[in-house]
Amino acid sequence: MVWVSPPPSRVEGQVRLPYSKSLSNRQLVLGAQTGQPFKVEGLSAAEDTYYLVKALRSLGYLHAKEGKTHLFSLDSIRGTGAHLYLGEGGTTLRFLLPFLARFPGRFWIDVAPPLRKRPILPLIEALLSAGAQIKVALGLFPIEIWGEPSWRPEGFSVDSSVSSQFLSALFLLAPHLPEGAYIEERAKQPATPSYREITRQLLRAYGWEWIPTQEGWRLAIGSTPQSSLYFKGEIDWSLATFFFAWAMLVEARLFLPISSCSFQPERLLLDVLPWPLRLNWEEEGLWVESQGGPIPAIEMDVRDFPDAAIPLVVVSAFAEAPSRLTGVFTLPYKETHRLQALATELARIGVQLKWTPDELMVYPLRRQILGDMVFESYGDHRMAMGMSLIAARSKGPVGIRQPHSVIKSFPGYWRTLTELGIKCTFAS
Numbered sequence: 001m002v003w004v005s006p007p008p009s010r011v012e013g014q015v016r017l018p019y020s021k022s023l024s025n026r027q028l029v030l031g032a033q034t035g036q037p038f039k040v041e042g043l044s045a046a047e048d049t050y051y052l053v054k055a056l057r058s059l060g061y062l063h064a065k066e067g068k069t070h071l072f073s074l075d076s077i078r079g080t081g082a083h084l085y086l087g088e089g090g091t092t093l094r095f096l097l098p099f100l101a102r103f104p105g106r107f108w109i110d111v112a113p114p115l116r117k118r119p120i121l122p123l124i125e126a127l128l129s130a131g132a133q134i135k136v137a138l139g140l141f142p143i144e145i146w147g148e149p150s151w152r153p154e155g156f157s158v159d160s161s162v163s164s165q166f167l168s169a170l171f172l173l174a175p176h177l178p179e180g181a182y183i184e185e186r187a188k189q190p191a192t193p194s195y196r197e198i199t200r201q202l203l204r205a206y207g208w209e210w211i212p213t214q215e216g217w218r219l220a221i222g223s224t225p226q227s228s229l230y231f232k233g234e235i236d237w238s239l240a241t242f243f244f245a246w247a248m249l250v251e252a253r254l255f256l257p258i259s260s261c262s263f264q265p266e267r268l269l270l271d272v273l274p275w276p277l278r279l280n281w282e283e284e285g286l287w288v289e290s291q292g293g294p295i296p297a298i299e300m301d302v303r304d305f306p307d308a309a310i311p312l313v314v315v316s317a318f319a320e321a322p323s324r325l326t327g328v329f330t331l332p333y334k335e336t337h338r339l340q341a342l343a344t345e346l347a348r349i350g351v352q353l354k355w356t357p358d359e360l361m362v363y364p365l366r367r368q369i370l371g372d373m374v375f376e377s378y379g380d381h382r383m384a385m386g387m388s389l390i391a392a393r394s395k396g397p398v399g400i401r402q403p404h405s406v407i408k409s410f411p412g413y414w415r416t417l418t419e420l421g422i423k424c425t426f427a428s
Contacts, residue, residue, distance in 0.1 A: 002403035002414060004391040005423035006371070007246075012253040013420045015243050020236040020264060021046035021409055022091065022195065026172065026202050027231035028052055028072075029095045032061065033175045034229060037073040042233025047407045048089035055084045055096060059103060077104055083142075088112045088335065088379075088408060094123055094165040098173050101132035103147040110142040114379055119333055123166040126158035154181050160196075161187035162333045167217075168199040174208035177219055185216035191330045194265030194304035201263050234259060235285075237266035238307040239410050242385050244269070244288065245311035246420075247277055249318060249392035251292040254420070257285040265305040272300055292392075295319045303327025306334075309360075310386035313342050316362040317351040318393050323362040328355065335380040335408075345375045345387060371396020381408040388417065397425070 024044035029052075031038030043049065056072065057063055059082065064071045084107060086092045093111060097120075100107050120140070128134055130153035133146035154177075160167040167190070170183055190196070200210050206229060207222040235258050243254055260267075260281055270279065274296045280287040297319045302309050309331060316323035331338040339360060343353040352363040371394040377384035384405050391398045403426070406413040414424045 001374070001399050001401050001427050002388075003397040003399050003425045003427060004388045004417065005397045005425070006391050006394050007250050007420075007422045010251045010253070011246060011420050011422065014255040014257070015240075015420070016412060016416055017235045017239055017243075017257060018046065018410055018412065019044045019233040020238070021049050022198065022236075022238070023202075023234055023264070024049050025052055025091045025095060026168070026199055027233070028056065029099055029172050030175070030202060030206070031072060031229050031231065032056055032074075033099060033172060035074060036228055037071070038229040038231065039069055039071050040231045040233060041069045043068075043070045044233065044236075045411055046409045047087060047411070048092050048409070051086045051089045052092045052096070055086065055092070058082045058084060059105075081106060083108045083110065085109075086111045086115070088115045090115055090118055090163075090335075091165055093120065094163070094169045095172060097123060097134070097143070097145070098127060098132075098169050100145045100147050101127055101134065102149055102151045102173075102176055104149050105147050107145045107147065108142040109145065114335060116141055118335075119162045122159045122162070123169060126156045126166065126170065130156050152176060152178060154178060155183065157184040157186060159186040160190045162191055162330065164190065164192040164195045167196050171196075171199045171203060171210055171217075174203055174210070174219055174221075179219060179221045181219040182213070182215070183210075183217040189329070192265075192304065192306060194268075198263055198265075234262055234264065236409070237262055237264035238305070239385075241266050241269060241305075241308040241311045242389070242413075244275065244277070245315050245389050246392060247288045247290045247292075248275065248295055248315050249292060249389060250290075252288065252290050254288045255285055256288060260286070266308050268304065269308060273298065297321040298323040298325070300325060301327040303329075306330050307382065310338060310342065310382045311389065313346070313353070313360070313362055314386050314389045317346055317349070317364050317390075319362075319364045322364065325360045325362070326358060328360045329358045334382075335405075336378040336383065338380070338383065341376070341378050341380065341383055342386075345383075348373060348375065349390065369394040369398075371398060374399035374401065377402045377405055379405045381405045381410065385410065385413055388413075391422070397423075399427075 021044035278289040350365040375387040
């Protein structure tokens with residue numbers, strides 16, 4: 001458990017944010033799909049990315065590092081009979097399945113218990129219907145795959161209503177699909193279109209374009225060379241949202257090394273939220289300043305950035321009036337049922353949450369938090385970071401169980417808080 005003490009009267013400093021695991025995982029899989037050497041400058045240190053790199057090594061990829069640049073090349077195919085353990089990496093699992101369906105050999109994939117509860121069947125069904133050779137156990141895992149290099153389907157049919165990663169995983173097969181290949185989208189309300197668009201933007205930059213059609217998507221192939229790809233990582237905007245939240249809750253002056261030109265969907269937050277913050281862009285990032293004063297109610301659609309929902313809800317717990325978030329229909333399918341988890345934990349401080357399948361109301365607290373309270377993280381990295389925000393308006397330390405869950409996306413989160421003057425004390 002970690003105890004997070006109330007911040008000093010003013011929080012200031014440079015926030016050392018990690019690279020985006022979402023972008024890193026897409027870059028790694030696209031590079032591997034080409035079968036050619038590729039480089040990634042600025043690779044995520046998240047646990048999800050670690051398991052993806054480990055899996056590529058097991059399949060025969062060499063991995064070297066020169067400063068911030070990671071070099072990958074296929075040395076020899078040695079994946080036959082490989083047992084790949086992916087931890088809790090949902091993105092890693094979903095992106096690797098189509099990749100392995102055509103990588104020569106026979107493979108078994110297993111994952112940690114929390115990931116076994118998250119959606120994967122719609123993607124497996126889409127691959128099976130397109131001729132991939134996949135066998136699932138009675139309890140689904142381990143998943144057995146026979147990779148066939150000649151597998152080159154002309155089309156897929158998928159329901160991406162619970163995860164946009166199903167669609168992104170199929171998009172990333174582009175280097176091995178014929179021009180004109182199609183994906184039929186069966187979902188009436190596809191999940192998180194913005195993350196689907198990150199994948200499309202990445203592919204477009206290297207010569208593959210998924211064009212929307214009435215039924216779904218069609219592949220067009222450009223003339224961009226498809227060998228020796230070079231990728232550049234980006235600092236993670238979804239993790240930056242937690243520090244916007246700290247600045248909302250306390251007097252602060254923080255420097256965030258994020259890009260104003262990013263395609264990450266959380267970039268939109270600065271344009272649509274009533275932030276009582278002073279923002280000053282510089283070449284290397286953004287200065288965020290605040291007085292930690294009253295917080296206005298929030299009313300917005302979070303469909304395009306559901307990973308920002310937790311800090312938004314916690315900030316709303318201290319707002320002057322009830323807040324309303326829509327587009328929350330994917331939150332039950334994350335590392336935990338985030339709506340239920342938030343409702344349970346915030347009830348401890350007198351905050352009430354009510355939700356329907358697509359709308360969440362947050363009724364803020366009306367009393368002082370005395371501290372010395374303990375909150376559950378449910379092993380969810382974003383819940384652990386979100387519960388730490390409560391210390392900003394508490395009279396005493398707040399405890400968070402399973403704090404090490406942050407390694408999934410931000411291994412240095414607690415150290416970063418300490419560098420900003422927010423004391424974090426670990427206890428057994």
